[in-house]
Amino acid sequence: MTKSISKRQFLGSALAFGGLAVASPVLAKAPLTSLRPMARGEDFRKRIQPPAEALIERANLGGKVSFCVADARTGLTLEDHMPALSQPPASVAKALTAAYALELLGPEHRFVTRVMATGGVSEGVVQGDLILAGGADPTLDTDTLAGLAAALKEAGITAVKGGFKVWGGALPFVARIDTEQPDHVSYSPAVSGLNLNYNRVHFEWKRAGQGYNVAMEGRSERHRPSVHFARMGVVPRSLPVYTYEDKAGRDEWTVAKGALGDGGARWLPVRKPELYAGEVFQTFAQAHGIKLAAPEIIKALPDSAELARTESAPLNDILRDMLKWSTNVTAEVVGMSATRARTGAMPGDLVASAQEMSLWAKERFGIQSMDFVDHSGLGEDNRISAPDMMAALLQLRSGSELKTLLKSFDLRDENRRVIKDHPIDVLAKTGTLNFVSGLAGFVDLPDGTELVFAIFAANMDRRAKLSIDERERPAGGSSWNVRAKTLQQALIERWSVLYSA
The missing domain is CATH 3.50.80.20 (D-Ala-D-Ala carboxypeptidase C, peptidase S13)
Structure with a gap:
């Protein structure tokens, strides 16, 4: 049985996850005067955190990784990596589709x-x-x-x-x-x-x-x-x-x-x-x-x-299930329904509706990189940058029910077992395609600090080599996905140490 861990125990274990150890010198003889002990408080923990680049290299995903994290209260960007890169969000796109439908149809809308x-x-x-x-x-x-x-x-x-x-x-x-x-x-x-x-x-x-x-x-x-x-x-x-x-x-x-x-x-x-x-x-x-x-x-x-x-049930309930189970049909239906409500006309097709949602996001959040071809994220041609995804979530944090609709993201131990009662709470939307992985949402730290983030990883060269028949269960796809999720957790744990109050 996995035991619950305290904040202090967690912060200590985060050091081990980073793969760094602190060695104590072995003295040939006892010193003549007492040595002054090295401070091992919060500053020490922050100093020994591995850089994000080292975590990315260790994940060995190939392709490219981009991320952005900010303080949800102030909106200040704390750290980013390859911020100009637009990548496929996979099912992370459904978080924006949910916001689109909520705004255009309303949480009580019934079909x-x-x-x-x-x-x-x-x-x-x-x-x-x-x-x-x-x-x-x-x-x-x-x-x-x-x-x-x-x-x-x-x-x-x-x-x-x-x-x-x-x-x-x-x-x-x-x-x-x-x-x-x-x-x-x-x-x-x-x-x-x-x-x-x-x-x-x-x-x-x-x-x-x-x-x-x-x-x-x-x-x-x-x-x-x-x-x-x-x-x-x-x-x-x-x-x-x-x-x-x-x-x-x-x-x-x-x-x-x-x-x-x-x-x-x-x-x-x-x-x-x-x-x-x-x-x-x-x-x-x-x-x-x-x-x-x-x-x-x-x-x-x-x-x-x-x-x-x-x-049907109210839209709010439908979207909660959509984000939990990542149902593609739901995303496409509510997305096209929202486009019809926004424009007052039937969308020409799925791509046209997705482009209308992209236009809405640019007008609503001031973001420029979003270019979607569907509402579910299933198509590999969908694109958005990590900072733009994060910026949209940040603006949706107030005046929107989106955060409460997101699913809890489980943090796991080195054997991939869920750590129960983990002191960090992560509410986020996952996204997975073959050799594409995304995660975006919110992190609530034990001291009350709230972070908003987006992480995208994609090895598009490896994905492009797959035949259509190989795309259901490609060789190496499962292990790549595990490494991507391990990287996501490592980044979150790094941020929890560096940016706690």
Whole structure:
């Protein structure tokens, strides 16, 4: 069990983390007079801290490291390294996206998903079409759609004469967040104004004789409806493990038989989110005796009457979960929704929306280096400097709830075990891509000093050598990430000694 440590114990251990030792001279004979003891107070601890350059060299990351740290009370920059360098922030970008959404939409904003009808309702029968209309809720899940179907039944609907339409036009359709990611990674799905289960479909397989039973489901905590818009074929090969094709209006997948073993499961990205939500809703409506035709995507929402609705949690709660779990779909949806609120018009595409957020940041914080291509940080072409990231966080510190939404960053011992009850509190957003690591946020020291910082590390040459297939789990990627996080902690511990009051 890890014991809690006092501030004094921590400060002493920080010396060991820096890898420096203090040697005592061995005397051949006792001195004639008593030696004056060397002072070993706070000044001594500050003097023996290793320079930041030594910590960076020891991390052996290759590429480049930049950082900036300031006193959060005074705004005075205390230390920086390569301040003019703009680097990919990875998911640290979500901290700015959260601030953007909070300012433009408000912390109490709720996203609404509705069931609409054309042609009116007569004796429980919809005379025209039934429409599932998305309101850009990034958290809509299968359980919520089950409740929405039940609400439709409670409204007295028993049948629909026309078709079943699905509408996701509250936001522009994005085929995938980052085109440079492998086809099968669930963190780069499509995005639209109607999303379900973070646009992931659950693929499960079990050995059955010489073959496999496979299932594609819109799985949630309480329900497991099968879907047909996404299909999986097991193919006798070893590589590639997965292939994807947009075929006949469906997500057509194949998987290598040699990679499956006896059984397993994983989430796959959804490329047709409106059809996904429509199929799942159709299943639940039918369970209530309401037969619906196959869902059909419509581009424009016709004049229609609302029959049932469901609302998301407040934006504040959504953003807290986004920053904790780093959900890319949430970031893109709230970012594009904020752009629509800021401009009064639909963003042309994801890149245009991200550029509008960059413009907002320049106007709001006076920073110049920010140049984003998305709201999640998934794209490697996103750029911002450490001082500009830090400056934005500093200005958001007052008059914003952002700090309270950030996740605690655990400090660890030399065996990477979390140190419980550590005297330093770090609230920050992490960011990780292959050979890219970022961390930005706030440090609360035991004496009440508060620091604001940003650290970015990237080995873009090493990243550029990866094929798309290697980008899910590249060789050496995990150990590089551990060294980057160790460097982040070493810098924070250095600052805690140098800049405590």
